[in-house]
Amino acid sequence: MTPDLVGGLESPDYASHDRAAHEPYAPVFVGDVKRELDELLTRYPTRMAVLLPALWIVQRERGWVSEEGMVEVADLLELTPAYVKGVVTFYTMYHQHPVGKYFIQVCTTSPCGICGAEDVVKAFLRHTNAGELGLTSPDGRFTVIEVECLGACGFATPVMVNEEFIESVTPEKVPDLLARLA
Amino acid sequence: MGYPNQPHQRETPVLSRYFGDTEARSLAGWKKRGGYKALDKALGMAPADIVNVVKESGLRGRGGAGFPTGMKWSFMKPGDGKPHYLCCNADESEPGTFKDRELMRWTPHALVEGCAIGAYAIGAETAYVYIRGEFTEPLYWMEQAVKEAYGAGILGKNAMGTGKRIDVHVHKGAGAYICGEETALMESLEGRRGNPRIKPPFPAVSGVFGMPTTINNVETLIAAAPILMNGADWYKKMSLSNPKSTGTKLFSVCGNVQRPGTYEVVMGFPFKEFLYDLCGGPPHGRKFKAVIPGGASVPIQTVEEAEATLMDYEGFVAQGSMLGSGGVIVIDDGQSMVSVIARIARFFAHESCAQCTQCREGTAWTTKIMERIRDGQGTIEDLDTLLDIAEQMTGKTICVLSDSCAVPVVSGIKKFRGEFEALIQGRRFHPVIAAVA
Numbered sequence: 001m002t003p004d005l006v007g008g009l010e011s012p013d014y015a016s017h018d019r020a021a022h023e024p025y026a027p028v029f030v031g032d033v034k035r036e037l038d039e040l041l042t043r044y045p046t047r048m049a050v051l052l053p054a055l056w057i058v059q060r061e062r063g064w065v066s067e068e069g070m071v072e073v074a075d076l077l078e079l080t081p082a083y084v085k086g087v088v089t090f091y092t093m094y095h096q097h098p099v100g101k102y103f104i105q106v107c108t109t110s111p112c113g114i115c116g117a118e119d120v121v122k123a124f125l126r127h128t129n130a131g132e133l134g135l136t137s138p139d140g141r142f143t144v145i146e147v148e149c150l151g152a153c154g155f156a157t158p159v160m161v162n163e164e165f166i167e168s169v170t171p172e173k174v175p176d177l178l179a180r181l182a
Numbered sequence: 183m184g185y186p187n188q189p190h191q192r193e194t195p196v197l198s199r200y201f202g203d204t205e206a207r208s209l210a211g212w213k214k215r216g217g218y219k220a221l222d223k224a225l226g227m228a229p230a231d232i233v234n235v236v237k238e239s240g241l242r243g244r245g246g247a248g249f250p251t252g253m254k255w256s257f258m259k260p261g262d263g264k265p266h267y268l269c270c271n272a273d274e275s276e277p278g279t280f281k282d283r284e285l286m287r288w289t290p291h292a293l294v295e296g297c298a299i300g301a302y303a304i305g306a307e308t309a310y311v312y313i314r315g316e317f318t319e320p321l322y323w324m325e326q327a328v329k330e331a332y333g334a335g336i337l338g339k340n341a342m343g344t345g346k347r348i349d350v351h352v353h354k355g356a357g358a359y360i361c362g363e364e365t366a367l368m369e370s371l372e373g374r375r376g377n378p379r380i381k382p383p384f385p386a387v388s389g390v391f392g393m394p395t396t397i398n399n400v401e402t403l404i405a406a407a408p409i410l411m412n413g414a415d416w417y418k419k420m421s422l423s424n425p426k427s428t429g430t431k432l433f434s435v436c437g438n439v440q441r442p443g444t445y446e447v448v449m450g451f452p453f454k455e456f457l458y459d460l461c462g463g464p465p466h467g468r469k470f471k472a473v474i475p476g477g478a479s480v481p482i483q484t485v486e487e488a489e490a491t492l493m494d495y496e497g498f499v500a501q502g503s504m505l506g507s508g509g510v511i512v513i514d515d516g517q518s519m520v521s522v523i524a525r526i527a528r529f530f531a532h533e534s535c536a537q538c539t540q541c542r543e544g545t546a547w548t549t550k551i552m553e554r555i556r557d558g559q560g561t562i563e564d565l566d567t568l569l570d571i572a573e574q575m576t577g578k579t580i581c582v583l584s585d586s587c588a589v590p591v592v593s594g595i596k597k598f599r600g601e602f603e604a605l606i607q608g609r610r611f612h613p614v615i616a617a618v619a
């Protein structure tokens with residue numbers, strides 16, 4: 001796909017967040033988290049099959065999937081780091097950069113689009129101060145992106161804030177919703 | 183059951199009976215509602231007999247393709263010495279479709295039961311439920327249900343005390359529409375990029391982990407339990423139209439309609455009554471203009487075609503479309519068809535796995551041209567270019583994502599050409615002004 005079709009998902013300029021990447025890397029899979037991985041390995045006939053679940057764990061623990069995280073997962077699952085990165089970059093839900101404390105995904109695919117999703121996106125951008133899709137607000141709290149079909153079309157417009165799924169969001173509801181997160 | 187609306191008397195709630203009933207989510211609540219009786223019965227039957235009952239019932243795949251479920255199950259040859267796998271496709275990502283989400287978040291045990299029955303019927307010990315990563319609520323409830331089922335000995339190495347092993351695992355996707363394609367789902371489950379595989383070999387020969395695999399939609403697997411309990415004849419009789427489409431079907435309705443929600447009706451139900459009576463018709467003062475009846479990748483129907491449709495696999499085809507996944511997107515006269523189709527094209531451009539050239543390039547160029555027309559920058563030649571690209575995108579790729587992008591464009595230009603031409607000739611789209619605000 002051509003870069004200009006990818007909407008806000010590949011916006012540049014993450015420089016302000018890269019500090020975390022230069023701190024020494026502490027392994028994710030120790031203690032209980034390692035045991036969680038070991039349990040997952042019993043569910044599948046291959047180690048590779050645990051790749052997506054393992055990456056989810058990295059993101060849960062660290063907020064994003066860094067290259068060091070990919071290397072750690074690669075070692076544990078006997079894969080190459082390049083292979084792991086290839087998989088990470090295929091899926092849209094793994095953050096390859098740190099994101100705001102609240103990662104806000106607004107569905108704008110056709111069914112929500114015809115119910116006014118664009119206005120919901122605008123309201124989020126205005127009230128979070130995030131400026132542009134894919135960028136994080138100066139206070140580091142909010143990142144807003146457009147997302148393709150969240151699968152709750154009858155509850156237009158659905159919005160995901162981190163792991164929380166919120167149905168039937170309208171532009172008028174946005175300020176209250178953000179105030180609740182504060 | 184019309185969820186989140188009141189149930190409508192003309193619905194036939196079989197699978198959706200407990201939508202909105204929070205008690206049905208727990209194991210105790212599910213058992214009180216008759217849960218796991220079907221699994222108990224199934225484990226006392228020979229697998230081949232289960233397959234036969236499902237075959238006789240006429241149940242067809244509810245994910246989109248409509249392949250006969252019993253026949254699919256019968257492709258799994260017993261005694262081949264290989265581990266068999268069942269995959270449940272819960273990657274519901276087709277725009278307009280949200281029925282599986284409701285099934286999983288209200289009746290998670292129904293899916294655990296369906297998976298266990300399906301696994302036993304095809305000789306598998308392991309079933310994977312691949313749920314899209316965005317479905318945090320269904321994921322939560324499914325994980326709870328699986329945990330409860332293991333705790334109660336329903337799943338595990340001695341399932342229901344029968345000595346048979348049945349494992350069900352929930353697997354979380356990570357954001358990719360294409361992983362709803364069956365071979366891409368298997369690739370993803372194996373820990374790879376979700377690129378669809380070339381068929382053959384078909385999954386029943388070489389599926390996930392290279393082993394014989396059956397992959398079924400959530401709604402299909404859940405339907406197996408009531409079929410086993412009530413018999414194939416009961417299911418077969420639930421049809422208002424023809425014997426090729428039997429049972430009930432969940433339709434999720436969204437867009438410009440009074441009462442969006444998930445409705446369950448008998449196959450062959452008149453679409454006109456469905457749209458106006460059950461769903462309440464268009465918003466005040468508006469009129470329906472078009473309907474996309476089976477998720478974004480089926481042909482667009484004009485409202486006249488939709489009103490003449492009987493809701494079953496053959497009925498939608500007879501009126502220029504397909505039943506697909508049952509995701510009904512309703513579009514009223516306040517919308518520009520060009521904008522709607524341009525947005526659908528952008529969806530497919532975003533979701534193309536970029537493996538096949540026709541799809542990678544075709545979806546991107548279709549989007550560019552559609553958006554150019556939408557913005558008043560198009561030329562009349564663009565319409566021919568779009569149709570030409572669409573032809574190059576159809577039937578030439580590993581999976582049907584490419585075709586799915588071409589379909590709304592072709593049907594849109596064919597049925598709403600006037601709107602395209604008006605924009606090209608410099609006339610802005612003027613929505614019909616609503617008579618009543």
